[in-house]
Amino acid sequence: MVGGGGEVVRVQALAESGSGSGVPNIINVPSQFIQPPEKRPVLGPGPGPGGESGVPVVDLSDWEGAREEVGRACRDWGGFQVRNHGVGIGLLNQMRSAGLHLFRECSMEEKLRYSCDPHTPASEGYGSRMLQVVDNIESVVLDWRDYFDHHTFPLSRRDPTRWPQFLPNYRELVAAYSDEMKKLALKLLSLISQSLGLPSSCIQDKIWGEEEEEEEEVYQNVTVSYYPPCPRPDLTLGLQPHSDMGALTLLVQDDVGGLQLLKDDHNWVTVPPISDAILVLLADQTEIISNGKYRSAPHRALTNPHYPRLSVATFHDPSKTLGGLLRDQRGDVYGVFARRVATRFSPEAAEAVAVREGLQFSIQSGFVVHVIETNAATVLQAIQRRIFGSQIAPLI
Ligand SMILES: O=C(O)CCC(=O)C(=O)O
Numbered sequence: 509m510v511g512g513g514g515e516v517v518r519v520q521a522l523a524e525s526g527s528g529s530g531v532p533n534i535i536n537v538p539s540q541f542i543q544p545p546e547k548r549p550v551l552g553p554g555p556g557p558g559g560e561s562g563v564p565v566v567d568l569s570d571w572e573g574a575r576e577e578v579g580r581a582c583r584d585w586g587g588f589q590v591r592n593h594g595v596g597i598g599l600l601n602q603m604r605s606a607g608l609h610l611f612r613e614c615s616m617e618e619k620l621r622y623s624c625d626p627h628t629p630a631s632e633g634y635g636s637r638m639l640q641v642v643d644n645i646e647s648v649v650l651d652w653r654d655y656f657d658h659h660t661f662p663l664s665r666r667d668p669t670r671w672p673q674f675l676p677n678y679r680e681l682v683a684a685y686s687d688e689m690k691k692l693a694l695k696l697l698s699l700i701s702q703s704l705g706l707p708s709s710c711i712q713d714k715i716w717g718e719e720e721e722e723e724e725e726v727y728q729n730v731t732v733s734y735y736p737p738c739p740r741p742d743l744t745l746g747l748q749p750h751s752d753m754g755a756l757t758l759l760v761q762d763d764v765g766g767l768q769l770l771k772d773d774h775n776w777v778t779v780p781p782i783s784d785a786i787l788v789l790l791a792d793q794t795e796i797i798s799n800g801k802y803r804s805a806p807h808r809a810l811t812n813p814h815y816p817r818l819s820v821a822t823f824h825d826p827s828k829t830l831g832g833l834l835r836d837q838r839g840d841v842y843g844v845f846a847r848r849v850a851t852r853f854s855p856e857a858a859e860a861v862a863v864r865e866g867l868q869f870s871i872q873s874g875f876v877v878h879v880i881e882t883n884a885a886t887v888l889q890a891i892q893r894r895i896f897g898s899q900i901a902p903l904i
């Protein structure tokens with residue numbers, strides 16, 4: 509959060525102001541955190557740890573047998589939890605507890621030494637707000653969250669000296685965690701490819717290059733998110749609704765709960781914490797690559813007044829140098845693009861994006877519902893520019 513004077517205010521510091529104990533000491537939250545009425549969560553009891561929610565849980569001990577279930581979950585939910593995934597529970601617990609330690613035990617002074625640059629997109633380190641595409645910065649509603657982002661792959665981006673050393677093995681732990689998550693992401697992408705009827709390395713090759721280049725081309729970030737207790741969970745959000753921009757996110761949460769998936773575009777469903785499970789979230793590139801057969805999962809995080817909540821999200825993004833996307837029906841790609849524009853931006857911003865990208869479009873009910881474009885390459889390049897933020901290689 510950048511205050512009026514330009515200084516960065518941390519949500520944790522705000523929540524703890526005056527108490528120093530981790531217990532929130534503010535009765536009302538500052539107006540910048542108050543969601544407009546239509547975005548405020550309707551709070552219900554929700555499932556407790558391990559409870560029933562409907563979010564699919566896939567047992568990966570039978571890899572072959574899991575394929576169909578994975579396909580169904582990708583189509584219907586855009587996400588699912590996996591168990592027996594091959595990553596040790598010890599490593600998951602160590603990462604959760606180190607993440608909590610980072611926020612709870614490390615002094616603010618120490619954390620601030622690793623602050624990310626609030627003016628640079630996707631900068632590494634300690635932060636409190638993600639950069640968004642907005643016309644009016646004053647109108648942005650802030651998330652009730654602080655985070656620490658680590659750049660972990662390709663190895664040329666991995667510089668552990670940019671990570672704090674509050675625990676003697678923290679840097680080694682993050683590196684080991686990142687390696688295991690990458691292995692799992694590759695296995696899952698091959699399962700997802702197969703479930704689409706494609707060769708197992710198909711998606712992986714398209715987003716990261718052929719096998720021999722793979723080591724250099726996987727893009728991965730590990731983000732530890734900390735949601736301090738919030739006195740007004742009815743008015744705020746830990747994280748606003750979004751879908752992730754890359755290919756695949758692997759998320760581990762603690763037992764507090766608060767993450768929700770949007771089912772069928774209207775129903776927010778809480779993902780029950782399961783200590784040995786990892787939540788797999790399809791991100792936008794996988795939706796695009798599957799021609800919209802699978803969807804990226806819109807999700808958000810609630811706040812609660814009692815407990816701090818911790819999550820560790822590992823994002824796997826496409827290479828910044830490859831430009832190929834799978835495409836078998838032009839119409840599908842157009843449909844996906846229209847939907848992404850509509851869900852990511854306000855109608856005004858959607859129109860502005862379409863105009864800027866030279867696309868023709870029609871607007872119904874305030875949303876861009878159809879993009880009319882005679883040149884498929886232009887549409888795809890527009891998608892890639894928005895996702896990669898830069899000029900990209902020729903398509904397909
Ligand atoms: O904290 C969570 O559960 C969600 C985190 C997330 O969605 C993100 O960082 O993109």
Ligand SMILES: [Fe+2]
Pocket residue numbers: 750751752807
């Ligand atoms: Fe996310």
